[in-house]
Amino acid sequence: GDSVTQMEGPVTLSEEAFLTINCTYTATGYPSLFWYVQYPGEGLQLLLKATKADDKGSNKGFEATYRKETTSFHLEKGSVQVSDSAVYFCALTIMDSNYQLIWGAGTKLIIKP
């Protein structure tokens, strides 16, 4: 079946460090891929998305490239800030299915000053 696997957290980094959160997927159809972020005490927000192979989604300094050959959608940021501390969820939806987002388990990111 369709699934999303994320690296386990928590991931702890110092401010200004380079961030990578790995996400790989299995999909029976042709997926669109998403990263959502949940800041402490807040709801889920769409961070970025990519709808076809080789697309790069970007927002707030974060980037992720849809890699069909490696079935991956890794989240990266060149220089993290304390305010980036949150839980990050990778998700996919299959274009020829009807509705659902398939979610990864989430990765907690902690940035220390």
Place this chain on the structure above:
Amino acid sequence: GAGVSQSPSNKVTEKGKDVELRCDPISGHTALYWYRQRLGQGLEFLIYFQGNSAPDKSGLPSDRFSAERTGESVSTLTIQRTQQEDSAVYLCASSLRQHYGYTFGSGTRLTVV
């Protein structure tokens, strides 16, 4: 409205009581989703509406859970005879098109005591 609105934001109820959770999606969004998020865990799919129909109710944990949607707008999630294990944040999301991603509400934090 400008975003997805959920009410109440917090609900404390006694075990055995019934509760109703409300979701107002973004105007024009035909797809509406309910998820549950237990403390420190990922998202658990409950039910999806396309218009006023629910093609898949398989995520509802038990027959104590039900949901309806009217006017392709407001949705209500009802939990009867609440149990302590029902304590969680209940999230609602809506979407215009599947691959656009979801817009989430801030959630209802339900505590069963």
